[in-house]
Amino acid sequence: MTSTTEQTTGTTEQRTADTEQPTGTGDQPTGTAEQPTAAAEQPAAATLLRFATAGSVDDGKSTLVGRLLHDSKSVPADQLEAVEHASRSRGQDAPDLALLTDGLRAEREQGITIDVAYRYFATARRRFILADTPGHVQYTRNMVTGASTAELTVVLVDARNGVVEQTRRHAAVAALLRVPLVVLAVNKMDLVGYAEETFAAIADEFTAYATKLGVPEVAAIPISALRGDNVVEPSSHMDWYGGPTVLEHLETVPVGHETAGCPARFPVQYVIRLQTPEHPDYRGYAGQIAAGSFRVGQEVTVLPSGRTTAVTGIDLLGESVDVARSPQSVTLRLADQLDVSRGDLIAPTASAPAVTQDIEATVCHVADRPLTPGARVLVKHATRTVRAIVKDIVSRVALDDLSPCPAPGSLAANDIGQVVIRTAEPLPVDGYADSRRTGSFLLIDPADGATLTAGMAGHAFAGQAAEEPAKAEDAEGWDF
Amino acid sequence: MTSSTAVAEEVGRPCVLTHLDALESEAVHIFREVAGEFERPVILFSGGKDSIVMLHLALKAFAPAPAPFGLLHVDTGHNFPEVLAHRDRVVAEHSLRLQVASVQDYIDRGELRERPDGTRNPLQTAPLTHAIREQRFDAVFGGGRRDEEKARAKERVFSLRDEFSQWDPRRQRPELWNLYNGRHAPGEHVRVFPLSNWTELDVWQYIAREGIGLPEIYFAHEREVFLRGGMWLTAGAWGGPKDDEPVQKRRVRYRTVGDMSCTGAVDSDAVDLDAVIAEISASRLTERGATRADDRLSETSMEDRKREGYF
Numbered sequence: 001m002t003s004t005t006e007q008t009t010g011t012t013e014q015r016t017a018d019t020e021q022p023t024g025t026g027d028q029p030t031g032t033a034e035q036p037t038a039a040a041e042q043p044a045a046a047t048l049l050r051f052a053t054a055g056s057v058d059d060g061k062s063t064l065v066g067r068l069l070h071d072s073k074s075v076p077a078d079q080l081e082a083v084e085h086a087s088r089s090r091g092q093d094a095p096d097l098a099l100l101t102d103g104l105r106a107e108r109e110q111g112i113t114i115d116v117a118y119r120y121f122a123t124a125r126r127r128f129i130l131a132d133t134p135g136h137v138q139y140t141r142n143m144v145t146g147a148s149t150a151e152l153t154v155v156l157v158d159a160r161n162g163v164v165e166q167t168r169r170h171a172a173v174a175a176l177l178r179v180p181l182v183v184l185a186v187n188k189m190d191l192v193g194y195a196e197e198t199f200a201a202i203a204d205e206f207t208a209y210a211t212k213l214g215v216p217e218v219a220a221i222p223i224s225a226l227r228g229d230n231v232v233e234p235s236s237h238m239d240w241y242g243g244p245t246v247l248e249h250l251e252t253v254p255v256g257h258e259t260a261g262c263p264a265r266f267p268v269q270y271v272i273r274l275q276t277p278e279h280p281d282y283r284g285y286a287g288q289i290a291a292g293s294f295r296v297g298q299e300v301t302v303l304p305s306g307r308t309t310a311v312t313g314i315d316l317l318g319e320s321v322d323v324a325r326s327p328q329s330v331t332l333r334l335a336d337q338l339d340v341s342r343g344d345l346i347a348p349t350a351s352a353p354a355v356t357q358d359i360e361a362t363v364c365h366v367a368d369r370p371l372t373p374g375a376r377v378l379v380k381h382a383t384r385t386v387r388a389i390v391k392d393i394v395s396r397v398a399l400d401d402l403s404p405c406p407a408p409g410s411l412a413a414n415d416i417g418q419v420v421i422r423t424a425e426p427l428p429v430d431g432y433a434d435s436r437r438t439g440s441f442l443l444i445d446p447a448d449g450a451t452l453t454a455g456m457a458g459h460a461f462a463g464q465a466a467e468e469p470a471k472a473e474d475a476e477g478w479d480f
Numbered sequence: 481m482t483s484s485t486a487v488a489e490e491v492g493r494p495c496v497l498t499h500l501d502a503l504e505s506e507a508v509h510i511f512r513e514v515a516g517e518f519e520r521p522v523i524l525f526s527g528g529k530d531s532i533v534m535l536h537l538a539l540k541a542f543a544p545a546p547a548p549f550g551l552l553h554v555d556t557g558h559n560f561p562e563v564l565a566h567r568d569r570v571v572a573e574h575s576l577r578l579q580v581a582s583v584q585d586y587i588d589r590g591e592l593r594e595r596p597d598g599t600r601n602p603l604q605t606a607p608l609t610h611a612i613r614e615q616r617f618d619a620v621f622g623g624g625r626r627d628e629e630k631a632r633a634k635e636r637v638f639s640l641r642d643e644f645s646q647w648d649p650r651r652q653r654p655e656l657w658n659l660y661n662g663r664h665a666p667g668e669h670v671r672v673f674p675l676s677n678w679t680e681l682d683v684w685q686y687i688a689r690e691g692i693g694l695p696e697i698y699f700a701h702e703r704e705v706f707l708r709g710g711m712w713l714t715a716g717a718w719g720g721p722k723d724d725e726p727v728q729k730r731r732v733r734y735r736t737v738g739d740m741s742c743t744g745a746v747d748s749d750a751v752d753l754d755a756v757i758a759e760i761s762a763s764r765l766t767e768r769g770a771t772r773a774d775d776r777l778s779e780t781s782m783e784d785r786k787r788e789g790y791f
Contacts, residue, residue, distance in 0.1 A: 045498035077764040117634050120627045120679045127499040129677055145654040256496040269512040274545045282544060288509040317508065317540045329508040342516045366654045380659055440657045449663025451653045
């Protein structure tokens, strides 16, 4: 288990060979953190951070999101004007920044958030894609959806209430989805007199809990979203806090954790064939590298057939390269004329995954109709979709206290549980702990195509997988 | 699952793409997913910047082979001639198949009626959905971006439409990881938005990086325009100006191109890509807020049109 609250993991952000000239002349960085030295004269092109927010209804999540967007000058004037107009017509004095993120008619009419919305903002250092997940009814599946593509989750806590059941649930979902970075934003510090002890107690309790779940890194920041303390601007009320603001942290935290733990994986999406005078016999396998890197000359195995060949060429969207890495979309050319098609997986022969027809997985059920043992489903794994049957629903997890309920009979919407799936064809499934890309899958209803379930192969929480059997309560609780 | 020793070489070497490379890789992945899973995909292509970028990405995704998609243009009949000329140039250059679904034909046949305000954008829905039904398209690529508009912020990358092409935001499928679910019943289709995660600035930076050609109306030029509803509209046979709308010559450019009757120009001196990027970076208005009358019809006009089948 990794220790918590490390500022960095020791790896430096690796710049790509493609040194694009940043052309943006937009917002200046609001934070004052030091420039990376090598980048001082010719800053590297902006990177992209995808993050999600989690918070229950009254924690002030909308206010935080609104303030992040507003104070980083990412709300265009016409949108702000529309929000001000709508707020006035409801009799509110101040613009209700929550209206920025509630875009649908029903949401505005009922004052609720129906669904995940994606927001975009940028500073000079980084572009952000924010999955803004609602804290309401359909809670867990929305957070799972938002967290599935996120590298970082901001968990909001009300400083007056401290770590509550909902907070533990947020931490559990972030851990379950293996979101590598977690920020604990202790909000409403203005209502507890900006007291350091209050913050420290909450940060310690949360960090201990998240560590137990296997969250590798927690950064705790005391904020007041309403007053703007430590969101974009440093607070003048909390001199005892020496860390970054929320935005500064988002701007500077190292990214690229996605596939650091898995050997190379290449799900074949599409076969490109061509016979022209210029390309007399072109046959390439197009796909996005799901993990690791591939290089020309490397010996690879094609699964499920198990045949072995070598990479003779890598085309990076029209340009020939020697090495390519996740998450680049490339086209691989192979030495032998093998029968390779969509759904196959190419991996280094030395570290090819095993194929299996029996998948043990932790799942989050996202459909309203329940999931029951014996259900005939489709499994979509990487680029392959196969028929499958739900053999067993082993347990259901209570996310508030993490207690497993054995043999629950079925999983309802928003339930998290451990299941066993038997597939009609063998699949090269990695553990989700090793690869979020090749360890994840969907269960789909073959009748109407509805997405039923989000699946993560292997054990539920990092803290319990492959570690020493540790304390009795852990082994008992988490060894599914 | 493999032993950890075999992977030591790769471990701890995160690859950090620039934001443009990350967005490009994601869009290419989306194009290839559709090519792999659908029978009859088509790209909506208007000759505007988003569809031009979308086509550029599609061509890159399958190079050196041609993109396995045809193009469909829903022509309002009120297009900027420069944009149509550019559209035809691009189609010829890449030997693409282009179909045109024409709003004017529907009006001439009496199947659609001109609106009192002269705006034809909402009229595109009927020719679009008819073309989809007739040609049995099962995947329809659109250049929509989530940053454009609040209803679009809730849109999926793969957006299932029923047999009437309707969008129901409450019945959207959760979209998890990059596992796009394209399953659909006969008669249904999927709208696919490869540029979902791009912003207007990303599009311009990508155009600059890739050296993509655009219709010249995106750059500042002298133009005869008149003021209507707070926007500079181009005079033309489509119905403007009225007698009380004096025409002026102004130095303008377009941030978005659509139907001439509802797409406004902005005052600008930006004659090249660098200047356009600088202008957009500094702008405090969204491209739709600045220049699209159809979105000002009501607070939820985009949502309402999308529910009816609009892109």
